[in-house]
Amino acid sequence: MRVxxxxxxxILRREGCGQSAVKRLIRESRALGITRMNILGDVAHNGPCQTAEQVTAINEESAQLQAAYPDFFTFFCYLNPTLGEKAVMSEVERCVNKHGxxxxxxxxxxxxADPCMRNIARAAREFDIVVLQHSWSTDTNKLSKGPKVQTDPDHTALFAQRNPxxxxxxxxxxGCGHRGVIAVKSLPNVWVDTSGAYPIDGILEYAVEHLGAKRVLYGSDIPIRESRVKIGHVQGARISAAGKKKILYDNAAELLGIA
Ligand SMILES: [Zn+2]
Structure with missing residues (x-):
């Protein structure tokens, strides 16, 4: 089954990584049936709130990988919404028009759920592209006392409601768990990807039951997770073969407009 x-x-810039690691990644991935990967960038490199220059450096690296292996890689433009409308719009325009x-x-x-997300919605509309939002089931009361910011499924659902x-x-x-599935169940403009941490028995079946297989996308979060393990979660799930095919390949191809 294609994945x-x-x-x-x-990632290219960190120690122990580089072009040879990318070649190995592609080779080993293809051996597992992975024929396409969407790059989200080395987003943790300089902490959670990066400068415009750091954002551009991440995106240039992703664009470079896509240009080197266009049959294998696509990429999403990483953004820091807190930099404001001008920075967001110009970086998206650059990434879409120059790099695809x-x-x-x-x-x-x-x-x-932050107000600065309105600029993200505008960019997504104007350039007709999808938004992938890091989300994790979170005790937001605890977060409000510290400097750390994390998007809870309820935040993602609110963004989706405001921008249908x-x-x-x-x-x-x-990471979003059962309550994450329920948070977005009534929102047909939201898909969920299968990345995250520990295995949770039955969670994929639960997502398919409540969202339908069409709204679930295979995602691994490599290199911090293992492709073999993550593909195994889908292949071993108690869902139909047609559902697995949609999750592992077809839904992503359709969403990203890849034949
Ligand atoms: Zn990730």
């Missing part, structure tokens, strides 16, 4: 991994972070980015990636510079015409991927089914 399209919507959620990956191949197919989406926007958001991490933890802010959470998805924007297609949103809520990252990390295995």
């Amino acid at each position: 399209f991994d919507i959620h990956t972070h191949p 980015a197919r989406g926007i990636k958001l991490e933890a510079a802010n959470h998805a 015409e924007v297609k949103i991927i809520m990252a990390h089914l295995y």
Whole structure:
């Protein structure tokens, strides 16, 4: 079965990484049936709230990988929404028009219910691209006391409600959990990817039951997770073969407009 991994972070700049590591990644991935990977960038390199220059450096690296292996890689443009409208719009324009980015990636510079997200919605609408939002089931009361910002599924759901015409991927089914599935159940503009942490028995079946297989996308979050393990979660799930095919490849290909 072909696999399209919507959620990956191949990295070039860190020690021990580089072009030979990328070649090895492609070779080993293809051996597992992965024929396409979508790059989200080295988003953790300089902390959660990066400067415009750091954002551009991440995106240039992703664009470079896509240009080197166009049959294998696509990429999403990483953004820091707190930099404001001008910075957001100009970086998206650059990434889409110059490099062919197919989406926007958001991490933890802010959470998805923040007012600055209106600029992200505008960019997604104007360039007709999808938004992948890092999301994790979180005790938001605790977060409000500290400097750390994390998007809870409820934040992602609010962003989706405010912008029903924007297609949103809520990252990390295995971090959002059952309540994450319920948070976005009534929102047809939200997909969920299968990345996240520990295995949770039955969570993928639960997502398919409540969202339908069409709204679940395979994502690994490599290199911090293992492709073999993550593909195994899908292949071993108690869902139909047709559902697995949609999750592993077809949904991502359709969402990103890849034949
Ligand atoms: Zn990730």
